[in-house]
Structure formats: structure tokens, C-alpha cells
Amino acid sequence: MTAGTTGRGGTGISILGTAQHTAWQERVLPPVERLTGGMWSVPVPIPDNPLRYTLCYLVPGDGGLVVVDPGWDTDAGWDALLAGLRAAGAALSDVSGIVAMHVHPDHHGLSERLREQSGAWIAMHPAERDSLPQRAGLAQPGARRESLRRGLRRWGVPEEAVKDLLSPFDERSADHRPFTMAEPDVLLEDGDAVPLPGRRLHAVWTPGHTPGHLCLREPDAGLLLTGDHVLPRITPNIGLSRAPDDAPLTRFLESLERTAAFDDHDALPAHEYRFRGLAARTRQLRDHHEQRCRELLTVIDGLGSPTVWQVAERLSWSRPWAEVGQMRIGALAETEAHIRHLADQGELDFTTPAPTRDADPSADVPAVRVRPAARTAH
Structure with a gap:
């Protein structure tokens, strides 16, 4: 990811996760928090990485809960995830499903361990499944x-x-x-409902950062889990994970247009802190890439x-x-x-x-x- 524009003071953007924002500034883990709609935010540490943690979300339903992006596969990460479950009054036996918004290790790394310990299913978009290392020809040594x-x-x-x-x-x-990563049991296409009884939670396909990146919308509580697609201060890397012959930046800009339509939703990102103002933030991201394109054209014009x-x-x-x-x-x-x-x-x-x-x-x-x-x- 590359540094983007801070949300503080930006027109139409407000910080909701004040404890998360303070922790981000102080470079420490934020607390486990109960959110609107009964969800929970659980920080899972990322070793030796400037992002420091992934915000995993626990989404309870009738008789079970879904874990969204369990985080990086380390013992410290596993302990943090278990601590989050305990804070939410839940145990491994309560986990019925896992959603990987995309398959980068800081999101999908703990999915297999969690499935083995809980018996939960794993869900992701079909394009994300196809980018798993064992499917993309990247699993063998070297x-x-x-x-x-x-x-x-x-x-x-x-x-x-x-x-x-x-x-x-x-x-x-x-x-x-x-090197392999957990295969999915459930595939979520754009608009599909996550199979969690008692909760409306729908997949919103937002390719760009990765080919099968998903956001998750909870309309009753007015929440959009944005993964890495829209963060309050950082612009996600575009192009490092892409399908052959794809146009990742074009797909990303198209996805931003869709995301802007949820401006009345609270944004729950995978890093940094919760915020409100998706229309303003997506506009900042579009402006950033437009400026980059103009700069790039100037550079190329001078080089031949x-x-x-x-x-x-x-x-x-x-x-x-x-x-x-x-x-x-x-x-x-x-x-x-x-x-x-x-x-x-x-x-x-x-x-x-x-x-x-x-x-x-x-x-x-x-x-x-x-x-x-x-x-x-x-």
C-alpha cells in the first residue's frame, strides 16, 4: 500500500473509531470493541509490518457467528483472535463461518487454523479463489x-x-x-448473502486491490466492511495482485463508484480506524489516481x-x-x-x-x- 490522504479534517469525512485512531497515532494495538449492530472489532497483529494489525470483525447471527478476515497466521495473531472471541462472549465452537474479503496473508492467513479448530466454512469470491497460490502456480518451492x-x-x-x-x-x-492457503467451501458472487441465519450480510464485489476483493454490507445497521478497498488514510496498492489480462486500476475506479453509493453507511476498514464519509473518501482516492495518471503522462512524454x-x-x-x-x-x-x-x-x-x-x-x-x-x- 502507498501513503494516501488523512481523513481528519477532510470535507465530508469523520472519524468514528476514536480509540482506534488514537492507537494508530501511538503505534499500538487498539482495543477490542463492540460496534453498532452487535458486531465486534478485533485487532490481530501483523509481524514486522507498518500496518501493525488487521481489524478482524465478528458478526453474530442466530446460533453462531462469522469471522471476517481472521488475520496473519502467527501464535500472537491466534491469541489475539481468541481474546476477541472471549471478549464477545463467544468460543471457537460458536464460529460457524469465515469470510476472507481477499486472500492476502494478513487477512486469510489464520483461516485454515480457525476452520480446523471450529469446523466453520470458509467463503470468498470465485476470482479470489482462483488467485490462491496453489491455483496460480505459486505454491511450489521457488x-x-x-x-x-x-x-x-x-x-x-x-x-x-x-x-x-x-x-x-x-x-x-x-x-x-x-506454500498453500485455505481453499473455500463457499463462493460468494456480487450480491450474494453470507449464509448466517438471523443476519442480513451481503457481498459487494470490489475488484482492484485484488481480483476478487469483497466488501460486506450490513444494511440493517448501516455498515459497510470495506476490507482494503477503502481505508481512511492509506491508498491500497493496485496491480500487485491481478488476474492475467486484467485492468486492475480501471476495475478499482469502477468499484469506487459503487462504494460511494453507501455514503450513509459507517465504514469498517481492515486497517487503521472506522470512519464515516465514503463518498468523500472515494472521491479523494479517484483524485489521487487521476493526479498520478497526469504525472505519469508528463514523465513519459519527457522520456520518449x-x-x-x-x-x-x-x-x-x-x-x-x-x-x-x-x-x-x-x-x-x-x-x-x-x-x-x-x-x-x-x-x-x-x-x-x-x-x-x-x-x-x-x-x-x-x-x-x-x-x-x-x-x-x-
């Missing part, structure tokens, strides 16, 4: 490193930077062990036919490019997503080399280059 290496080559990353960005994926890393890397290193980021570190991977993916969006609008020429059927999977791919679209004189 597969993620190889996929990333080819992506870095495609983006035109210099050799020294390739080595640097691949260094966390060496033979001692988790990438050299098989650059690679994605050459574009990204000249864009403005929250810190100097040389200090972005490992997050340059996400920055490159997001740069490509913006380029793809502008190419689809006819403002850039951008083609991604497609591997042939018989291509050696370990072979390098040519670096993608981008240039202003040719204009026909009238």
Missing part, C-alpha cells in the same frame, strides 16, 4: 521468486536492483518451502520510450525512490497498472510481451516499453 524475477525483467529493472529485490527470496526463505522502471523511479513517492526499498515491487506493479489504464483509454501505447506456448519458463522476457499514443491529425 515459484514466487521465479515469477517475481520474470516480472522485474518485464519492467526493465536493472540487474543490480533485480538482485536486491530478489534477496529476501533466497534459499533460506519461506519461498523455498511449499521508457521502461516501467524508468517511469516509476521518476514519479513522486512518499519517500525518495532509492529509499523505497522492497516496496519498490508494489510501486512498479502500481506504475504498470496506471500505464495499462491509460493505454486502455488510448493515451499511451503499451504492449506486454506474451510468452509463447513452448517458451522456456526460466527465460528472460523483453522489457516492456511505453510511449505516448500516436495521434492522427484531423
Whole structure:
């Protein structure tokens, strides 16, 4: 994720989770809280990550409850989740279902452990199921490193930077062990009801951050669980998790239009703090990406036919490019997503080399280059 605009003081945006906001500022875990409509917010820590925690939600129904985004799979995370259940007066035996709003490890990591201990079903969108590592060809040892290496080559990353960005994926890393994540028992399409008796909870498909990202709407209490789609201060990364031949930024902007329609709902995000003002916040996010597109066009116009890397290193980021570190991977993916969006609008020429059927999977791919679209004189 990249730094976005703070919600405090923004027109039409108000902070509801004041204890969460204070904890965010003080860089500590917020408290477990009972929310409108009888839901509970449970912070689950993320190890060694600036996001610090995922806000897991407990949604009670008749005779059971659904856990939304159990969090990162660590013993500390598991203990935090159990503590949240106890605070809500519940036990593992009360958990009937789990909804993964998307399958990043800070959301879906504990799902398998929770299913094993409770017998609950797991639900997600079909497109999210298809992006699971074992379905995307990334479960075998070294597969993620190889996929990333080819992506870095495609983006035109210099050799020294390739080595640097691949260094966390060496033979001692988790990438050299098989990696799978929990498969779903239930698939939720856009508009589907979560199978929780006594509670109206509906899936709202919001692709962009990931192909199958879901928000969850509880109309009776006027709540929208926004996952990573809309956060009060941070803009989610767009492009790092995407389906082949998808246009993630275009999908994200379309999803923001849908989300803005729930301006009378309280927003319950997966990170930071609860807020009200979805129309204003989604407008800020659209404006952010529009400004980024304008900046990107200016950079490309001055470079001629650059690679994605050459574009990204000249864009403005929250810190100097040389200090972005490992997050340059996400920055490159997001740069490509913006380029793809502008190419689809006819403002850039951008083609991604497609591997042939018989291509050696370990072979390098040519670096993608981008240039202003040719204009026909009238």
C-alpha cells in the first residue's frame, strides 16, 4: 500500500473509531470493541509490518457467528483472535463461518487454523479463489521468486536492483518451502448473502486491490466492511495482485463508484480506524489516481520510450525512490497498472510481451516499453 490522504479534517469525512485512531497515532494495538449492530472489532497483529494489525470483525447471527478476515497466521495473531472471541462472549465452537474479503496473508492467513479448530466454512469470491497460490502456480518451492524475477525483467529493472529485490527470496526463505492457503467451501458472487441465519450480510464485489476483493454490507445497521478497498488514510496498492489480462486500476475506479453509493453507511476498514464519509473518501482516492495518471503522462512524454522502471523511479513517492526499498515491487506493479489504464483509454501505447506456448519458463522476457499514443491529425 502507498501513503494516501488523512481523513481528519477532510470535507465530508469523520472519524468514528476514536480509540482506534488514537492507537494508530501511538503505534499500538487498539482495543477490542463492540460496534453498532452487535458486531465486534478485533485487532490481530501483523509481524514486522507498518500496518501493525488487521481489524478482524465478528458478526453474530442466530446460533453462531462469522469471522471476517481472521488475520496473519502467527501464535500472537491466534491469541489475539481468541481474546476477541472471549471478549464477545463467544468460543471457537460458536464460529460457524469465515469470510476472507481477499486472500492476502494478513487477512486469510489464520483461516485454515480457525476452520480446523471450529469446523466453520470458509467463503470468498470465485476470482479470489482462483488467485490462491496453489491455483496460480505459486505454491511450489521457488515459484514466487521465479515469477517475481520474470516480472522485474518485464519492467526493465536493472540487474543490480533485480538482485536486491530478489534477496529476501533466497534459499533460506519461506519461498523455498511449499506454500498453500485455505481453499473455500463457499463462493460468494456480487450480491450474494453470507449464509448466517438471523443476519442480513451481503457481498459487494470490489475488484482492484485484488481480483476478487469483497466488501460486506450490513444494511440493517448501516455498515459497510470495506476490507482494503477503502481505508481512511492509506491508498491500497493496485496491480500487485491481478488476474492475467486484467485492468486492475480501471476495475478499482469502477468499484469506487459503487462504494460511494453507501455514503450513509459507517465504514469498517481492515486497517487503521472506522470512519464515516465514503463518498468523500472515494472521491479523494479517484483524485489521487487521476493526479498520478497526469504525472505519469508528463514523465513519459519527457522520456520518449521508457521502461516501467524508468517511469516509476521518476514519479513522486512518499519517500525518495532509492529509499523505497522492497516496496519498490508494489510501486512498479502500481506504475504498470496506471500505464495499462491509460493505454486502455488510448493515451499511451503499451504492449506486454506474451510468452509463447513452448517458451522456456526460466527465460528472460523483453522489457516492456511505453510511449505516448500516436495521434492522427484531423
